[in-house]
Amino acid sequence: MTDENPYQPWIAKIISIKEEASGERAIKTFRLEFQDEEVKKKFTFLPGQCIMVSVFGTGESMFAISSSPTQKDYIEVSVMRYGKLTKALHLKEEGELVGARGPYGNSFKLEEWKGKNILFLGGGIGQAPLRSVIDYCKDNRKDYGKIDIVYGARTSRDLCYKDEFAEMSKKDDLSIHLSIDVEEEGWDQFVGFVPDNLKRLNPSPENTIAITCGPPIMIKFVIQNLLELGFKEDQVYTTLEMRMKCGIGICGRCNIGNLYVCKDGPVFSYDQIKDIQGDM
Amino acid sequence: MEQLTLPKEKLPELLGEIGSKFELVGPIEENGFLAFRKINDPKEINLDILLSRVPPKSLIFQQTETLFTYAKGKDSKVQTPKIEETKRVIFGIRSCDARGFDIIDPVFMGKKEGDYTDPFYTKRRNRSILIGLSCNEPDANCFCTSFDDSPANTKHVDILFTDIGDKYYVEVVTEKGEDLIKKVSKIFSKATEKEGNIRKETEKAAIDAISRKMNTEGVVEKLDKMFEHEFWVETARSCIGCGICTYLCPCCHCFDIQDESTLKLGGRVRVWDSCMYEEYTHHASGHNPRPSRMNRVRNRVYHKFNYFPKNDGIFGCTGCGRCIDYCPVNIDIIEVIDKVKEVNV
Numbered sequence: 001m002t003d004e005n006p007y008q009p010w011i012a013k014i015i016s017i018k019e020e021a022s023g024e025r026a027i028k029t030f031r032l033e034f035q036d037e038e039v040k041k042k043f044t045f046l047p048g049q050c051i052m053v054s055v056f057g058t059g060e061s062m063f064a065i066s067s068s069p070t071q072k073d074y075i076e077v078s079v080m081r082y083g084k085l086t087k088a089l090h091l092k093e094e095g096e097l098v099g100a101r102g103p104y105g106n107s108f109k110l111e112e113w114k115g116k117n118i119l120f121l122g123g124g125i126g127q128a129p130l131r132s133v134i135d136y137c138k139d140n141r142k143d144y145g146k147i148d149i150v151y152g153a154r155t156s157r158d159l160c161y162k163d164e165f166a167e168m169s170k171k172d173d174l175s176i177h178l179s180i181d182v183e184e185e186g187w188d189q190f191v192g193f194v195p196d197n198l199k200r201l202n203p204s205p206e207n208t209i210a211i212t213c214g215p216p217i218m219i220k221f222v223i224q225n226l227l228e229l230g231f232k233e234d235q236v237y238t239t240l241e242m243r244m245k246c247g248i249g250i251c252g253r254c255n256i257g258n259l260y261v262c263k264d265g266p267v268f269s270y271d272q273i274k275d276i277q278g279d280m
Numbered sequence: 281m282e283q284l285t286l287p288k289e290k291l292p293e294l295l296g297e298i299g300s301k302f303e304l305v306g307p308i309e310e311n312g313f314l315a316f317r318k319i320n321d322p323k324e325i326n327l328d329i330l331l332s333r334v335p336p337k338s339l340i341f342q343q344t345e346t347l348f349t350y351a352k353g354k355d356s357k358v359q360t361p362k363i364e365e366t367k368r369v370i371f372g373i374r375s376c377d378a379r380g381f382d383i384i385d386p387v388f389m390g391k392k393e394g395d396y397t398d399p400f401y402t403k404r405r406n407r408s409i410l411i412g413l414s415c416n417e418p419d420a421n422c423f424c425t426s427f428d429d430s431p432a433n434t435k436h437v438d439i440l441f442t443d444i445g446d447k448y449y450v451e452v453v454t455e456k457g458e459d460l461i462k463k464v465s466k467i468f469s470k471a472t473e474k475e476g477n478i479r480k481e482t483e484k485a486a487i488d489a490i491s492r493k494m495n496t497e498g499v500v501e502k503l504d505k506m507f508e509h510e511f512w513v514e515t516a517r518s519c520i521g522c523g524i525c526t527y528l529c530p531c532c533h534c535f536d537i538q539d540e541s542t543l544k545l546g547g548r549v550r551v552w553d554s555c556m557y558e559e560y561t562h563h564a565s566g567h568n569p570r571p572s573r574m575n576r577v578r579n580r581v582y583h584k585f586n587y588f589p590k591n592d593g594i595f596g597c598t599g600c601g602r603c604i605d606y607c608p609v610n611i612d613i614i615e616v617i618d619k620v621k622e623v624n625v
């Protein structure tokens with residue numbers, strides 16, 4: 001990511017690690033700080049954009065930046081343990097160095113959406129990019145109307161950012177609607193899938209933008225339900241995921257039809273992707 | 281454009297002179313196939329075989345490339361390898377292969393302000409002087425003319441050589457070409473009008489000798505309508521997913537990135553990859569957007585004949601015929617496109 005070589009990452013230090021979810025699909029949020037002062041000063045991004053994180057000797061993978069650009073001292077990524085690279089990252093400790101390059105891709109149109117209500121619909125690790133937008137909206141609260149956060153995971157153990165939601169719910173400037181898939185002792189909120197929670201909440205499409213991120217099957221039914229609720233195709237935004245290598249539109253890996261997710265995405269309106277000729 | 285001639289027997293002398301001033305790369309025979317290699321002795325050059333098996337794309341977009349190295353241990357010192365930037369002459373490249381660069385240049389070198397550029401490709405592209413060689417006797421599966429190209433096209437090279445009997449007709453196309461000729465000009469003569477006419481007739485005869493044609497008219501629009509058609513299952517039935525059609529294609533640009541390391545030093549390396557492999561789109565979660573051969577064969581055809589035209593206004597095929605020649609199960613891209621046109625939707 002030097003001017004010379006876009007594949008070469010900068011060095012970043014893990015300044016803190018927070019365990020978000022435990023169990024088989026553990027999720028950790030890594031707070032990263034670029035080691036080079038110049039880079040630290042220069043690095044800017046917009047909510048929705050992603051970053052390639054390297055563990056030297058293992059490889060690199062793309063992650064949504066889960067912190068808000070209003071936070072200038074560090075960036076955060078929330079990583080679910082999956083394959084080789086994410087396992088290696090989960091073994092890292094505070095103070096260790098990793099590589100990072102970016103930011104990549106497009107972003108949510110938060111400038112354009114000023115004055116609108118925003119409805120977030122997240123599932124599992126899909127909440128990571130939404131967290132960036134939510135924190136951004138919180139820091140610019142007067143610019144946006146009503147904010148609703150609908151978020152679900154399989155079990156309460158899999159829910160990310162629990163303490164942050166608890167903190168947010170103390171104030172009354174946004175509403176949080178959490179859910180888990182199956183009944184659990186002590187759980188007093190909705191039980192069921194995110195698309196069902198959405199139906200139950202029955203939000204008005206009026207002057208509202210809906211953003212959904214999560215597993216493909218959840219996105220599919222969320223969008224179906226949003227359209228049934230009267231949302232127009234261009235009021236609905238989502239992010240798409242494809243396997244990635246270069247992150248900069250060259251390696252050919254991440255295409256869905258003629259679009260490259262790393263460059264043309266990851267944020268798309270439903271309008272843009274509903275007729276796409278490509279495999280997802 | 282300067283028009284010169286060179287007696288054929290003087291070619292070794294010319295190449296020797298070029299080789300003494302620049303790095304010289306040209307086609308040689310290796311294990312029964314033509315390959316572009318560094319030339320030490322001009323006599324090694326083979327101009328009888330038409331096309332190299334691996335396209336000369338590999339000289340600029342290398343099959344493997346170390347993107348950077350890192351020291352292992354605490355400090356992770358990261359370093360980009362130095363890329364040679366002195367001029368290099370690539371002799372004997374054919375029109376279609378030279379045109380391949382024009383097709384993938386925008387991918388690696390960016391299309392518009394703000395696009396990322398690949399420094400490895402860009403530097404090698406800029407350091408290369410292409411001396412083309414017209415094809416007087418095209419092969420059975422050549423179809424460059426289907427893309428408004430010609431076996432004697434000056435458009436994609438810096439200098440073009442055409443065999444006109446006992447001489448080469450030499451056209452100096454670009455400034456890069458002029459600079460090179462200036463440094464070695466003594467053995468060329470000015471071309472006469474008669475020689476110019478022979479060159480034109482030679483080109484015409486070569487064009488006439490091309491027997492295969494791909495009919496690309498309306499194919500982009502047709503593909504728009506048949507993504508879900510069972511035609512793709514049929515078409516992919518015999519494909520064994522070997523990836524040869526993409527590895528040997530002058531327009532395929534896909535690569536993988538991997539870490540390779542020894543005890544002290546590690547490197548991040550990129551290697552050619554192919555959308556014909558199952559692994560290619562396989563997510564760590566187990567999900568695969570292109571789980572079957574149908575999806576993969578379809579992606580290759582769409583990339584070349586629908587996505588490339590939509591994104592870059594050009595087909596991702598030069599008509600070199602390699603994928604037809606080397607496909608172990610005889611999948612023929614010209615026939616595929618013919619059949620696409622026949623599908624009822």
Ligand SMILES: Cc1cc2nc3c(=O)[nH]c(=O)nc-3n(C[C@H](O)[C@H](O)[C@H](O)COP(=O)(O)OP(=O)(O)OC[C@H]3O[C@@H](n4cnc5c(N)ncnc54)[C@H](O)[C@@H]3O)c2cc1C
Pocket residue numbers: 050059060061062063064065077078079080081082083084085086087125128129240241242243244245266562563564565
């Ligand atoms: C735009 C985008 C944003 C993402 N944001 C997040 C996030 O915020 N948090 C999170 O936990 N995960 C995120 N992912 C998914 C994450 O990149 C993959 O889960 C992860 O790469 C796969 O696990 P691994 O790296 O351990 O796999 P490995 O076994 O190391 O994977 C091998 C290679 O395949 C690539 N790869 C495999 N699966 C995927 C995949 N699903 N997506 C992309 N590349 C893949 C990896 O980059 C790596 O190069 C995102 C993916 C994309 C495309």
Ligand code: SF4
Pocket residue numbers: 525528529530531584596597598599600601602603604613
């Ligand atoms: S698709 Fe086949 S014929 Fe066309 S350029 Fe590639 S290898 Fe040559």
Ligand code: SF4
Pocket residue numbers: 252526531532533534553554555556579580581583584
């Ligand atoms: S056809 Fe496949 S391998 Fe070739 S450039 Fe397109 S996506 Fe890459």
Ligand code: SF4
Pocket residue numbers: 518519520521522523524525526556606607608609610611
């Ligand atoms: S060369 Fe033929 S068999 Fe091999 S991947 Fe290509 S189409 Fe399939």
Ligand code: FES
Pocket residue numbers: 243244245246247248249250251252253254255260261262263
């Ligand atoms: S990840 Fe390489 S083109 Fe998108």
